[in-house]
Amino acid sequence: MHTSPTNKRSHFRPTALILALCAASTAWAADSSEDVASQTVLLDPVVVTATRTPEPLSQTAASIAAVTDREITERGAQTFGEIFEDIPNVMVESPESPIFTRLSIRGSESNQITYVIDGVRQDMTTMAGNHPLGIFIDPELLKQVEVKHGGGSALYGNGGIGGTIALTTVSAADLLKPEETFGVKAKTGYSTASQELMGSAYAFGRANAVDYIFGVSQRHSGNEKLSDGKRSERESDTKSTAVFAKAAISPTDASTLSLAYNYDKFDTFYLSPENGVYDPDQTNDYGYEQHRAVASWLYENGPWWDVRANLQYTKARYSMDLVVRMPMMGLQGVGNSDDFESWSGNLQNTSRFDFAGMNHQLTYGGDFSRSEQDSLQYNPFTFGESIKDPSRPDAKSLDFGFFIEDEIALGDQLTIAPQIRYSYFKREAAGFDSFSDGKVTPGLTVTLKPMEGLSFWASANEGFRPPIMDELYYSLSHNPQFFPVVVYPNPDLKPEKSWNYEVGMNAAFSGLAAESDALNVKAAVFYDDVKDFINIASWYGDDGLTTCYQAENIGHVSRKGVELSAKYAVGNFNADFAYGLVHVVDKEADKRVSGITPQSVKLQLGYSIPRTALHPWYRFNWYDAADGDKAKNTASPRTKYGAFATHSVGLTWTPKIPNFWDFTAGLAIENVTDEKYRFVNGSYGYGRAARVWVTGRF
Template sequence: MSATLCRSSNLPFRLAAIASVILTSASAIAAESADAQKAGATTQPVVVTATRTAQPLNQAASSISVLTQKDAEEIQPITFTELLLDIPNVDITSFDSVMNNRISIRGSGDREITYLIDGMRQDNQTIGGNRPSGIFMDSELLKQIEVKRGGGSVLYGNGGIGGTIAVETKDAADFLRDSDKDFGATLKAGYVSDNLEWQKSAYVYGRTELWDVVAGVTRRDSGAATSSETGHRNTADVDNDSTSAFAKATLSPLPEHLLQVAYFYDIAHNDSFFRSGRIDKYRYEQHRVSGKWEFEKNDWINLKTALQYAKSEFQFEGNRAGLSKDDFDSVSGNIQNTSYFSAFGTHELTFGGDFSKTSQNGQQMSLSGWMPDGSRPDSDGFDGGLFIEDQYALNDYLSIVPVLRWNYFKRESNESYPSLSDSKVTPGVTLRVTPMDSLLFWGSVNAGYRPPILDEMYFRMTYPDEEWTSIVVPNPDLKPEKSVNS
C-alpha cells in the first residue's frame, strides 16, 4: 500500500492523514491475517481415521500424520511404504521391495495394523513361513495417506491394536487439479539408479458434473536390491517387477447420491538367485472389486455403505521346497449412518456394522499334478461387529466422544484342528478441550481386540535351508490379543 501526503502548514490535517494511512494499513494487515487463517483452515487435510467421519486434521483428537498427493509427487517413491519412512513412530522393513515390505507402528507388527483403501478394510493376508506378502498399492494412485498411531479396532473392527493406515486413491479430478480441462491423459517414464528400476505409467481420465472416470496402469521393473542397513547392494542377484492397473468410476445422478465402482489388479514377481545355486521365486497376483453408495438426505440420514470382493494367489518355487501356491478369497462390507441433532449440546451420532469373510487353501505340485498342501489346510475366517459413536459437544470449548463396539470372530479348518470363536465388547472415550480456535487439548482411552489370523492357528512348515531346517508349528489354541491404548 502506498499513500501520498501533500505538504501543508496545518499540522492537524497532517496527523489526521498519517493516522488514516496507519489505520488503513492496520485494517489491511488484519484482513490479510484473517484471510490467511481462513485459507489455512480450508487447506487442512480432511481425515476420517479419528472418528469414521470426515473432519479437518487440526480438529482431529488423535495422533495422525497425513501424506498428500503432492508429497508422493515430490518424493517419487519406489514403493508405497517408502512414503512412510519419515513419519514418527513408524518403522519400515524392506521398503524397496513390493513383496517383502512390512510396517510397524509404535513397535506393533504388521498383523496388528488395520489397512484401509477408500474406506474399505483389507483383510490381513500375511502369509506365514517362507511366504512373504507385502502391501500392494502403487504410489502413482495415491491421493492421501493417513497414519493413525494407537489402537483403531474399536472403530474399524478386529485387529488394528497398533494403528490404522487409510489410503485414498485418485479420481479424475485429482489428475486434473490446477487445470480447467475436463479430459486428459498422462504418460510417464523414469529410471531409479538405486535399484536399477524402470518405471512406466499411463493414465486416462475425464469428468463432468455427473461422473468422474479414471483408468490406468503402472509397470515397475528392477534388477537389484539395496540393503536398508548398509546402503550397499545385496550379494544376492535379484530380479523384481510389478504391474498395477486400476479403474474407478464415480457417478452422482442426484446431489444426495454418490455411486462408485472400482477395480484393482496387482501382480508382482520377486526372484532371488544365490551363490550357492539356490533359487527362490515368488509371485503374487490379486484382483479386487469394490462398490460404494452414499446417500445424504437431511441431518438424520447420512448413509454410507460399501462392498468388496478380493481374490489373490501367492506362488512360491524353490529348488529346495518345490512349487506351491496359496489361494485367498474374501468378501467384506460395511454400513454406517450419521445423524446430527441437539440435546443439551450438539451430537454427531454414527452407528453401523461391518463384516469380512475369508477363505484360504494351499496346494503343492507333485508328479501327478497339484495336490492339497498339508502345510496350509483349507480354512475359513469370519469377523464382524456393530459399533456406535457419539461426538457430543457440550459447548464451544468442551466435547466428549464415547464409542462402543461389539466384536465377533470365528476360525475353522477342514483338518482335525479345532475351530475357535469368541465375542467381546470394546469401549473407548476421547475428551476434547478447545480453549481457542488454534489450540486443542485431548486425551483418549480405547480398548483393542485382535483375534488370531488363519495362518497363526493352522499353518505348519518344515523347510530345509543351507545350514539348518526351519520348522513352523501351528497353534490352534491361540487366544485373542487385548489391549488398552491411551
C-alpha cells in the same frame, strides 16, 4: 551376503536446526506466493481415520500423520513401504520389497494394524507370512495415506490394537480442472537405487453425470544398492504391473455411486551366488496376482443422513518356487501356492442433531469380512499334479461387528465422544476344531478447547484382536539334516486385548513471524497395555540343532511414549518436523522388547520459487540405536545396530507453458552421504541413489 555396517552413533542436535529454520522463515516471508493453496493442503490435510468423517488434521483428537500425493511424488517412492519411512514411531521392515514389507506402529506387530483402502478394511493377513501383509498397492495410485497411532478404535473392526493405516486412491475429480471434461496424464522415471524404470499413464474425464479414470503403472527393476554400501550380489529381475479403473455417477445431488477395480501382478526372480558363481539351477521365484473390486454408495441429505456403504471382493494368488543345491542330494525344489478369496463390506450413517441442549454427531454402523484360503504344494521342476500343502491347511475366517460413536458438544469448549463396539470372529481349518469368540469394547475421548486454535484431548479405548489363520494353523517340519526348522501350530491361542490411553494437544497459530504465516502443532503422550500378547517364540530342540517356532500368548506387554509434530508455512516456504519416542516392555519378563527403534526424528524443508517454477527441498531422518538384549524365549540374541542419520535433497520443476500441456520434472538424491546403516529390526534401507521423473498432463 551383506557386510555389517559400522556400529557408530550419530548425534542429533536440534537447536541449530531450529535456529536456522526461524532465520530462514523470516527471510523468506517477504516472497510473493503462487502456491498458498498447495501449502495449506500440506499444512492441514483433511483426514478421516479418527472419526470416519472428514475433518482437518489440526482438529483431530488423536495422534495422526498424513502423507499427501505431492509428498509421495517428491520422494519418488518405489514401494508402498517407502511412504512410511519419514513417520516417527512407524518402523518399516524390508521397505524395498513390495512383497515382504512389514509395518510397525509404536512397536506393534504388523498384523496388529488395521489396513483400510477407500474406507474398506483389508483382511489379507494370512498365507503363513508369505502374503503381502495388509496391503499391496502401487504408490502411483494413492492420493493420501493416513496413519493413526494407537489402537482401540471401535470404528474399523477387529484388530488394530497397534493403529490404523488408511489409504485413499486417486479419482477423476482429483485430476480434472474446473470446466475440464477430459485429460491424460503420463509419467516416467528411473531410480539407481534398484535400477528401476517405471512408467504410468492415466485417462480421466467427465461425461454428463459420470466421472471416470483408467490407469496403468509398470515397474521393472534389478539389483538394489542397499545401505550396506554395495549393490546386492544376487542377480534379480523384478516386474510389476498395476491396472486401476474407477467410475462414479451422481444420479441425484444427494447420492453418488462408484465402482473401482484394481489388478496387481508382481513377479521377482533371482539367482543366489555360490562362492561368487551364479548357479542357473539355483533359483528363487516369487509371484503375486491380485484382483480387487469395490462398489461404494454415498448419500447425503440434510443433517440426519450421511450414509457411506462399501462392498469389496478380493481374489489373490501367491506362489513361491525355490530350487536349491543341497549336499549329497543335488538339486532339490519345492513350490507353494496360496489362493485367497474374500468378501467384505461396511455400512454407516452419521446424524447431526440437537438434543437436551447439546449438539450431537452420531455415527453408527457395522462391518463384516469373510475370507478363505487354500494352499497347494508342487514340484517346480515338473509342475505336475499339485497336492494339499500340509503346512497351511484350508482355512476360513469370519469377522463382523457393530459400532456406535457420539460426539457430544457441551457448549463451544467441551466435547465428549463415547463409543462402543461389539466384535465377533470365527476361525475354521481342516483338521482343527472351529474357534470363535466375541467381545464388547468401549471407548471415550474428551476434548477441551479453551480458545480458538488450541485444544487438548484425553482418550481411553479398549481394543480386541483375534488371532489370524497363520498364527493358529501354520506348521512346518523339515529333515533336520538339511533344513533344521520346525514350526508348531497353536489352535488354542487367545485373542489379544488392549487398553490404549492417550493425552494430546492441537495448536494452530498464525502471524508469528509474518502476517501470512501459519504453524500447526500436534503432541501426544500414550500408554498401551496389551494382554494375551501373541508372540512368536523360538527355541532349540532336544537335538540342539533344530530351531523351533510357535505363536504363543506371553501375557502382558506395555507400550509408552511421545509423538510430536509441527508444520510451518510462510509465503513459499514450508517446514515439517516430527519426533517419536517409544518404549516397549514385556511385563512378565520385566524386560524391554528388542528390535524396536526407541527414538526417531524427521525434518523436511521446502521452498517454491515462482519466477523459475523451481521447488527445492531437503529431508533429514535420524534413528536412535536400540539395545541388543536377548529377547524372552529367543534362540539367538538381537544384533545391536548403531544410531544413524540420512540426508536427502530434491528439486522439482513445474513450468507454466501457455497453450501447452502441464509439465513436471523432478530429481532426488537419497542418502546423500551414503550412510551405512541397518534399522534395529535388521532391515536395510537404500544407499546413495538418484531418482528422476518426468510427468506430462495433456
